[in-house]
Amino acid sequence: MIKTLSLQTSNKKYMQIALVLLNEYLQTMKPNQENTKMVQNTLKPSIKAIGRAFIFILIFCFYGSYAQNTNVFYVKFNQKDSIGSPEQWLGKKAIERRTKYNIPTNKDDFPVNRNYINEILKDTLLHLRYTLKWHNAAVISADKENLDELLELPFVDMVKYVGIGEKDLDVEQPNFSKPRLKLKESDMSTTQLTIEDYGVSYHQNNQIGVVELHQNGFSGKGIEIAIFDAGFRNIDKIPAFLKHQSNGLLTYGYDVAGLDNNVISSDNHGTACASCFGAYDKGKYIGSAPNAGVTLFRTEYGSSEYPLEELNWCKAAELADSMGIDLISSSLGYNMFDDKRLSYTHKDLDGKTSYVSKAARIAVEKGIVVLNSAGNQGDNKWRKIGTPADVASILTIGAVDLKNNLGKFSSQGNNALGVIKPDISSCGVLAWVASPGGGYYQGYGTSYATPIAAGGVACLMQAYPELSPLEINNLVRITATQSDSPDSLMGYGVAQLDVAYKYQQQKKLSIQEPKFLKVDEHQAIISIPKGSKLTYNIFYHKKFLGLFNIKKTVKSGNFDETPDIARINFTNFKIKCSKKYTLKVDLKSPVGKYTLKYNDLSLCND
Known part of the structure; x- marks a missing residue:
C-alpha cells in the first residue's frame, strides 16, 4: 500500500x-x-x-x-452451489445496477458453501475471519504453522499462507450506519460556485474539467462512491464532511482489517483522500464530487504489509457490490511484502495473477467503475505500478502537477501484458487535501490524484448514467490530453472530463457536424465525423505600410482519415504573447464540407 x-x-x-x-x-x-x-x-x-x-x-x-498474533491462510474451495435467489445475497441497488447494464447473475453472486466452513472449523485452533464469494474461498486464522491437513478434504482446492493477523478478534457484522447531524444550513449546491468558493481546491478541479461539470449541474449526485484506505480519523468532525452528515451522504462501511464497524479511529490517509472528491467546505475547499454518497472501508494495517491486505480489499469490494456502490476509489497498491517469499515480480503484474486483481476485475464485471492509484515508486528501484493497478478494465491514475508535468515519483506502466498503464493522470503534486484537524494542506502522491479523478468520473457518470464502466473508461481515455500518443508515464494524458462531457453529448444527439470541444493555450480539440480529412491554419493579420492587412501564417497542418476526435497541439512553436491569433479548420467528411473558426486565440508561452 x-x-x-x-x-x-x-x-x-x-x-x-x-x-x-x-x-x-x-x-x-x-x-x-x-x-x-x-x-x-x-x-x-x-x-x-x-x-x-x-x-x-x-x-x-x-x-x-508482547501481543499475540496468529497466522492467516487463504483456503480455496473447488466447488460452489447456487443456492437460493440472488435477492437473498444482494441489496436492491446491486440488483438494479445489474438490471441497468444487463448483467446476469452467476455463481460469483452466491456465498461460499457454509457446510465447508463448518467442516473446517471443527478444528478448534482455526477461526474464520471472513469468506470471499468471488474467490470461492475462506480466510482463516490459525495457531499453526500450516494447514496442509485441509488439503485432504475433498472440497479444498488450495491452501496458502497470506500473513499474520491479530488474534482473538471479536468479529462484528457490517451494519453500514450513517452518522447524522442537524445543521441550520446544509446546502451543498455547486452550479453557482465562484473561484473563491472553491478555495484552495479550485485549480486541481479545474485542471481536469470538473468545475465546468459542476456548473452544468453534475456534482456526483446519486452516485455512490466507496473509498478503501487505512482509516478515516476525524472525518465525522471536520468541516469538510459536516454537511454530508446532515444530508445522509456519509456511510460507515466496514473495517475489514479490524473486523468491526469502527472505520474512523485509525489513520489520516483515508481522510485526506476522501476529501479530494467529497469535501464541501465553501470558501475553503470543494471536492470534485461533493454531492456523491461516500462509503468508508478500512482494509489496511499501517504497521505491516502482507497479502492479507489484498484479501481485505477483495472483501470490501464484495460488500461494496452487495450494497449497490457505483464507483470504487482505491489509493492502495501491492507488490512487496514483509515476507519476501510472498512478493510479486514485474511479470506477475498482468492483471490476472494477484488476489486483488481478480476482485477488481469482477467488480467491473458487476457494473462498478474502479479507479486505483498507480503508486509512488516511479523514482525508486521498483519503478513500476503495483496491483490492482495492473488490471486492464480499471482506470489507473498517475500524478502530475498543475502544469501537466509528470510527478517523478508516479509509478510507471505498462502492465506485464503491454496494456497501457497508467490510464490517465491528475493532480498529485502539491495537491490540496483535508487534515484530521479541520484545515487543509498540500501533499504528494497518486493517492491524491486518484480520488480527485474519481470525483470527476462520478460527475460524468451522473451526466450519462446509461454508460457502462467500460464505456466510461473509454470516454475518459479518448478525451485525455495525449490520447493520440499514450505512453507508460502519463497514460492517455491528463483527464479532460469537460471534453468528455461535450463529446458524449455530441454522440448522444447524433450530431455529425464538427465542433470545437475545447480550445486553450495548449491545444484545440475538435469533434468530427469519423473518416474526415482535416486541414488547419493558425494565423494573424499584420498591417503593411499601415494600410493593408496581410495574413501571416504561424502554423499549418493536416490530418488524413481522422478518428472521432482531432487534436491540434500548440506547444511546439513559438509565438508572441501580445498577439491574438485565428484558428481556421477546413474539414471534408463523408457527410459534407465544413469550416470552423476560432478567433482571439491566445497562445502565449513566453
Missing part, C-alpha cells in the same frame, strides 16, 4: 485510552483557519495532556510488543 503512519494494537482497549488522551491534547490545538496552506496550531498545547498520552502510548507499545 501507500505507506501511512498509524498506531496499531492487538488490544483495542489500550489503544482507545491512548487516543482519548491524545484527543485531550488535540482539543487544545486549533487550526488557523486564516491560513489554509497548512494546519497550524494557534494555542499552546497542554503539557499535562501530552505527558499522560505519551505514558500510555509507551505502555501501549510495550504491551503490543
